Amino acid sequence: MEGDFITINKKLLALSWFYGLGVGIRNMLFEMGILKSRSFSVPVISVGNITVGGTGKTPHVEYLIRLLKDQFNVAVLSRGYKRKSSGFVLSDKDTPMPMIGDEPYQMKQKFPDVAVAVDRKRTRGISNLIAADNGLDVDVILLDDAFQHRYVKPGINILLVDYHRLVIYDRLLPAGRLREPVRAKDRADIVIITKCPRDLKPMEFRVVTKAMKLFPYQQLFFSTLEYNKPEAVFKDLENMENIQSLDALAGKNILVLTGIASPQQLMHDLQEYNSQITPLTFGDHHNFKRKDVETINDTFAQMPEPKLILTTEKDATRLMVVEGLSDEVKHHLYALPLRIAIMQDQQEEFNQKIRGYVHKNSRNSILVKGKNDHQSADGNSAGDRPRTISFRNH
Missing domain, CATH: 3.40.50 (Rossmann fold)
Known part of the structure; x- marks a missing residue:
């Protein structure tokens, strides 16, 4: 049942109010444009949450890697939590785990042909990954655990929510486990309810969908865990x-x-x-x-x-x-080993959304757009010019 892992320390609710005030001011500065969010020339997909850990970020990032790696040059950028290094580090197959952290190391070992890098400053990390002289030729960047990192403006913002800790029933730190107020979910383009029981009933899907109160521009998916042999x-x-x-x-x-x-x-x-x-x-x-x-x-x-x-x-x-x-x-x-599976026969729909966004916003599409725009300008014809679009326009 939703919320069955949630415990609220009511004695700390006053501290949660002060914590929420600080987070709210920071978010307001971004909304007002005083703090700047930066866009980049390659597709950027962010995967994250607004709770403290435990929503399944790594297996969902790995799902995206498997989905995209055969068609695009994929790069993963993580903070590298608890690593024993600083700054930007681009890993290779011999990079030791302490230098990049356990989750990036896990992904690099599974996908040796994928560029895996760590940097606490995501804007600097992305700039290094797409630099012309690094030889990577990156088509798409997956940001691991970056929902709160608002200095980057991703093309798709994926929010993960644990089925057993629905954010709508949780409270801010330190009384609960929310890192941001519940309304922060409104920034997401896609919301995935993770760790769902495999036998979830249709009525339960509808109850959770209604309770999440998403906007029309947002799409909700459900995922469950699948285990491979030890x-x-x-x-x-x-x-x-x-x-x-x-x-x-x-x-x-x-x-x-x-x-x-x-x-x-x-x-x-x-x-x-x-x-x-x-x-x-x-x-x-x-x-x-x-x-x-x-x-x-x-x-x-x-x-x-x-x-x-x-x-x-x-x-x-x-x-x-x-x-x-x-x-x-x-x-x-x-x-x-575990993988995630998209439920309710929506896997292909989810896959097409991700692939479609990367196709439309890849560097190749931008080059085609620039060439066609130039040809139209030479011919003094407005025409129906192809344009690069992001996942949502609102």
Whole structure:
């Protein structure tokens, strides 16, 4: 049920009011044009949220990468949260995880031919990605977690909302988990309700649609998580069990090791395959220290056979560089790959919107427009000139 993961600390509501005042003033400065939003010459798609973590940004960005990479030169720009570097960093296949952060590293390992960069200043990052002398020839840039980064004006602004934490029922920080007031959702071109139960009923879709109160220029989609077979984190070790599907988890004792913002959905979904689950949770983007490693080793050692450890792909990127994991843990540690699926038979509609925007606003289209405009001007004919359009004109 919507809102079932929301808890409000009413004692902190007064502080939330002051926090909201500050955010409201900042947004007002952008609306008045005192703070400037910058547009760019290539299509820019932003994927983000207005809550603190846990809406599934990375799998949705990966969905867009898979959708576009065969037709366009795709670049991903992220802040690189908790990375041990500064400024603009363009990664390659050998860039270590601490230099760019766990999520960018995960995407670069999955999509080695896609340009993945990090920069806290997104305008500078985009400028570096589209610079003429960098040899990238970028057709489209995907901004990871940039809904609040208003210095960039994206062509499509995608807002992700957790089905279990609908923003309309949440409150501002620190009483709730909203980073902006609910009305900030009005900036989105597309809203996706994420982590929906796979068996969601038609009436429930209608209830959520009505409750979100979107404007006519906005479109609402629903997505759900789909899990692939677990993959060994330490692939070079011998005698690793080859798990062919999630059905193979039945009868095993599972330690679910997570350092993500909202592990509840994962725990719930795994119950379908195995009820013998021991959760071991840490904070989002957690850097595992010696004490944490000892806890992992000891917890798993005490579990009865047969057993294994499941973790997320994001956590796996950090666990791979952690020292002190026991051989037993390494031989039983598996990452659980996941993808998102667009629900209600709207996947093709969503895909066409994204592809159509990139086609119409790509550099090739702009070059064609400039050439045709020049020819029309030479002939003193107004004609029906082709023009580059953004996703919405309002």
